[in-house]
Amino acid sequence: xxxxxNTRNRDKIGYLKYTGTLTFSSENRSRVNLVHDLVRSLAExxxxxxxxxGYYSFTSGQVTLLNEVQLDDEVKLYLEFKxxxxxxxxxxVEAALKQAEECILAFSIKGDSINFKALKEVSGLxxxxxxxxxxxxNVALPLEGASVKVAAYPKASMLSLLASxxxxxxxPSEILxxxxxxxxxx
Amino acid sequence: MMExxxxxxxxxxxxxxxxxxxxxxxxxxxxxxxxxENRGYLPDKESIMYKAFEVPRDIVVGRDLPLYLQSSEDxxxxxxxxxxxxxxxxxxxxxxRIVEELSRYALNIFKPADEAFKGFHLVASxxxxxxxxxYERLFQIYERIAEEDGTIRAATxxxxxxxxxxxxxxxxxxxxxxxxxxxxxCPISRYPIRNxxxxxxxxxxxxxxxxxxxxxxxxxxxxxxxESFVRAVKEHIGLIPVDLxxxxxxxxxxxxxxxxxxxxxxxxxxxELGENAWTRFLIGEYIFNPNHEVFQSxxxxxMSKPKDVRIGNTVFRGMIDFGEAILESVERCxxxxxxxxxxxxxxxxxxxxxxxxxxxxxxxxxxxxxIRLLLKGWDITNVKASMAEAPQYSVWRGCVIYGxxxxxxYEWNWERMEGWKKFLE
Numbered sequence: 001x002x003x004x005x006n007t008r009n010r011d012k013i014g015y016l017k018y019t020g021t022l023t024f025s026s027e028n029r030s031r032v033n034l035v036h037d038l039v040r041s042l043a044e045x046x047x048x049x050x051x052x053x054g055y056y057s058f059t060s061g062q063v064t065l066l067n068e069v070q071l072d073d074e075v076k077l078y079l080e081f082k083x084x085x086x087x088x089x090x091x092x093v094e095a096a097l098k099q100a101e102e103c104i105l106a107f108s109i110k111g112d113s114i115n116f117k118a119l120k121e122v123s124g125l126x127x128x129x130x131x132x133x134x135x136x137x138n139v140a141l142p143l144e145g146a147s148v149k150v151a152a153y154p155k156a157s158m159l160s161l162l163a164s165x166x167x168x169x170x171x172p173s174e175i176l177x178x179x180x181x182x183x184x185x186x
Numbered sequence: 187m188m189e190x191x192x193x194x195x196x197x198x199x200x201x202x203x204x205x206x207x208x209x210x211x212x213x214x215x216x217x218x219x220x221x222x223e224n225r226g227y228l229p230d231k232e233s234i235m236y237k238a239f240e241v242p243r244d245i246v247v248g249r250d251l252p253l254y255l256q257s258s259e260d261x262x263x264x265x266x267x268x269x270x271x272x273x274x275x276x277x278x279x280x281x282x283r284i285v286e287e288l289s290r291y292a293l294n295i296f297k298p299a300d301e302a303f304k305g306f307h308l309v310a311s312x313x314x315x316x317x318x319x320x321y322e323r324l325f326q327i328y329e330r331i332a333e334e335d336g337t338i339r340a341a342t343x344x345x346x347x348x349x350x351x352x353x354x355x356x357x358x359x360x361x362x363x364x365x366x367x368x369x370x371x372c373p374i375s376r377y378p379i380r381n382x383x384x385x386x387x388x389x390x391x392x393x394x395x396x397x398x399x400x401x402x403x404x405x406x407x408x409x410x411x412x413e414s415f416v417r418a419v420k421e422h423i424g425l426i427p428v429d430l431x432x433x434x435x436x437x438x439x440x441x442x443x444x445x446x447x448x449x450x451x452x453x454x455x456x457x458e459l460g461e462n463a464w465t466r467f468l469i470g471e472y473i474f475n476p477n478h479e480v481f482q483s484x485x486x487x488x489m490s491k492p493k494d495v496r497i498g499n500t501v502f503r504g505m506i507d508f509g510e511a512i513l514e515s516v517e518r519c520x521x522x523x524x525x526x527x528x529x530x531x532x533x534x535x536x537x538x539x540x541x542x543x544x545x546x547x548x549x550x551x552x553x554x555x556x557i558r559l560l561l562k563g564w565d566i567t568n569v570k571a572s573m574a575e576a577p578q579y580s581v582w583r584g585c586v587i588y589g590x591x592x593x594x595x596y597e598w599n600w601e602r603m604e605g606w607k608k609f610l611e
Contacts, residue, residue, distance in 0.1 A: 138298065155295045
């Protein structure tokens with residue numbers, strides 16, 4: 001049984017690991033390697049363990065550059081993180097927000113403990129009981145200081161989160177804590 | 187233009203048509219995709235129960251399939267595994283219909299309820315020995331799904347070993363992908379070197395067959411016919427020997443040390459090897475090298491020997507050992523490239539996931555070490571073999587990473603066999 005994203009540990013989110021992507025745009029400055037800047041920022045708080053299979057590896061997570069798109073006056077970075085604990089995602093977002101005003105975080109939670117009915121209720125979506133319960137749906141979570149969209153896939157027992165974050169937003173670990181309290185089966 | 191690129195990144199979807207399982211899902215699945223068995227059931231629609239209670243379905247696939255199974259006698263003709271050898275014959279219509287149904291099933295599980303959704307950018311992966319007509323048929327299927335379900339905006343197909351290499355960011359390597367039905371050895375130098383691919387007609391299914399024979403010898407003949415049970419036993423007891431002769435000798439001398447008991451979860455069934463604990467090593471060895479004389483007794487008693495078979499234009503070698511297969515493949519590449527290839531051998535696929543027992547490490551080893559030992563036997567040193575991270579899923583991972591990176595406006599090119607084939611605007 002895979003340990004990652006085991007949603008049974010509802011009150012111990014620090015023990016779970018996540019895989020996802022982080023996207024942000026930054027000013028296009030010549031001779032500045034944005035990924036190295038990001039890695040240096042992370043290394044201030046986490047022990048850097050070197051590169052493994054193309055990933056920059058830290059104590060509580062790994063990150064790699066998936067894609068880099070050069071625009072006129074800015075560059076857009078697409079990063080992938082994996083085996084990441086919430087604390088690592090917090091730090092990664094913090095490091096990205098040193099370079100950008102906003103970043104987009106995407107990751108998934110998978111497990112039989114997800115209560116899809118509760119998710120609908122939290123978001124204010126009315127379940128009229130008529131439709132197919134296993135049908136996919138989208139909701140926006142009413143969280144202060146963060147725009148969080150959730151795509152729900154009941155047949156795959158999976159939620160995908162897409163969060164648009166800025167410096168004033170809740171941290172990813174806080175978003176997770178709120179989500180877990182509300183939509184995991186007791 | 188930028189918007190389309192963003193759209194593609196949001197809706198990249200990978201699907202790996204393995205010989206035994208189909209692994210699928212969007213990039214948001216993270217490291218573990220959704221999995222379903224690569225099989226379909228064609229129910230007897232004349233059954234009265236069907237007529238009375240259900241809207242007849244032509245083909246059943248996915249998680250609910252066992253609920254539709256009818257008599258055991260019908261299973262061989264109605265329960266079809268379309269890709270047992272990684273290749274589907276051009277005119278095997280039943281198999282193609284099952285592939286279509288499986289593809290629809292996979293895409294619909296993750297079809298977003300978002301109005302902005304206009305279909306996935308689908309990256310499919312096929313065996314490296316798949317002939318061109320398989321690509322053509324698959325694109326035809328995708329075109330139909332795009333029209334009818336709206337779940338595919340564009341699609342591309344890549345060979346499985348390339349997907350493994352992409353997942354590991356390896357541009358020069360040999361990928362050995364071993365699944366249930368067969369094994370592909372494929373050198374990669376930026377792109378698969380097609381004329382150097384060696385296909386082996388041996389995979390996890392063969393280790394199951396040998397495990398079944400071992401179970402019969404132990405007196406569990408009735409259980410040995412149930413494939414899922416045999417597979418569970420294999421995964422629990424099988425070991426890869428460092429040296430088969432020495433391991434067997436040691437296990438015969440001290441069977442208690444090597445003994446193992448396996449209890450089937452949720453049942454009263456348990457098996458114990460006892461004095462036959464030495465047979466644990468046969469299971470692992472058979473995958474890597476079935477030429478040892480000890481296997482002869484099983485062949486003599488009726489276990490079928492992995493045969494050389496021709497499928498499409500490819501000959502799948504039955505009895506070649508994995509060391510020789512890698513050697514043969516690498517030696518078809520330019521001499522200057524060969525040392526670089528030996529230095530990065532990536533082992534991928536569920537057939538390389540074997541248990542390791544710390545107390546028996548003198549006799550039992552892991553798959554990369556076994557490959558190094560086999561190559562050493564051919565006087566090839568300076569070899570670096572490693573397991574793909576999550577070997578069962580690395581093809582799928584490579585698919586989604588590839589889809590994420592290939593520009594949206596790069597159109598499919600039949601000569602280069604790459605790019606996006608677009609179906610919906």
